[in-house]
Amino acid sequence: MTETRQASAPVDRVSAIGADLPYLRRYARALTGAQTSGDSYAAATLEAILEDPAVLDGSLPPRVALYRAFHTIWTSAGAPVANDEDGLRKRAQAHLERLTANTREALLLSTIEDFTPAEVAQIMQVSADEVTELVRIARDEMARSIAGKVLIIEDEAIIAMDLEAQVSEMGHQVGGVARTRAEAVQLGTEIRPNLILADIQLADNSSGIDAVNDLLAELGDVPVIFITAFPERLLTGDRPEPAFLITKPFTEDQVQSAVSQAMFFSSTETLRA
Incomplete structure (x- = not known):
């Protein structure tokens, strides 16, 4: 019986993130600038979790763990934006690359997704002080741009x-x-x-x-x-x-x-x- 409960725990944890998937899509779309590309990253995150539930850090609350898994996939892909025929996204990508790394992620997680600085720090695997500084930089850079x-x-x-x-x-x-x-x-x-x-x-x-x-x-x-x-x-x-x-x-x-x-x-x- 104990083994059954232990085996079902990862499955239950994966099921628990279902309610947060729409909001992960919102975050992903804001990062990429388009529904299709944002949803693709959200889907890739879910697929990685379904393939290996250990991708979700069991020491974190499910929502924080979900966004942390997404962040790992997002950063490993180089944080690209969507492509289009007229080059709009390409020009936006070039502009974004002039911003300090990780600032937009910290800003969106803190504001749109309403995570606390401590939770953003867990998602991005940085210190809470660094999160505060990243958000400050994001506001300054984007206001000027x-x-x-x-x-x-x-x-x-x-x-x-x-x-x-x-x-x-x-x-x-x-x-x-x-x-x-x-x-x-x-x-x-x-x-x-x-x-x-x-x-x-x-x-x-x-x-x-x-x-x-x-x-x-x-x-x-x-x-x-x-x-x-x-x-x-x-x-x-x-x-x-x-x-x-x-x-x-x-x-x-x-x-x-x-x-x-x-x-x-x-x-x-x-x-x-």
């Missing part, structure tokens, strides 16, 4: 004002705020933003996703950050889904981190030395 025009699609006035203030404080230009799908398409076509921040459910019961799809058909490859109270619905990996996602209620750190990451995958016109 990126500027662009942002379209906000949000029907709640207070939330829209909050987003507008945060985006402006980061040095970006807010091109306007739209409350419906029709307004978003009209405004976005006029201002041609470098980044779109979009709520899922809009004022007239129209869809922020539909508005974004309309705009992308017109504007081409523009980074999008979706805002939703139900992130699991957009992190299944089963269909076209967003690369960048923040959850309501959000914090200032989460918005600023997501905006900074997404802007790396905008056109080179928004990248300045």
Whole structure:
């Protein structure tokens, strides 16, 4: 009986990480800038764990152990971003390579994924003091590197004002705020933003996703950050889904981190030395 319990423990531990997989996808997509490549790294992590459950460090909480396994695979691959035909990701990769190593990972883990400094240290296998320094460097470097025009699609006035203030404080230009799908398409076509921040459910019961799809058909490859109270619905990996996602209620750190990451995958016109 004891042997049976011991044998089942790794299996139970693998099963326990299932609830965290959508959020691992979110993290992976933010690192790579695309759903396909991000999900591929998340899938590679899960495959490694299923092949050898010992990949999960049994001394760590399951979620921390999962992200640590991902980090090992990610760093061993050289932390690449997605490829595309027009070279957008390649240019973004060249820009990212000028940043201090591990800074984006530390920032995303601390803000978007809401790990404590001690947990980030366990994931990245560095000290908590180094994590604090990496996050500080990330904020400084990314604040100096990126500027662009942002379209906000949000029907709640207070939330829209909050987003507008945060985006402006980061040095970006807010091109306007739209409350419906029709307004978003009209405004976005006029201002041609470098980044779109979009709520899922809009004022007239129209869809922020539909508005974004309309705009992308017109504007081409523009980074999008979706805002939703139900992130699991957009992190299944089963269909076209967003690369960048923040959850309501959000914090200032989460918005600023997501905006900074997404802007790396905008056109080179928004990248300045």
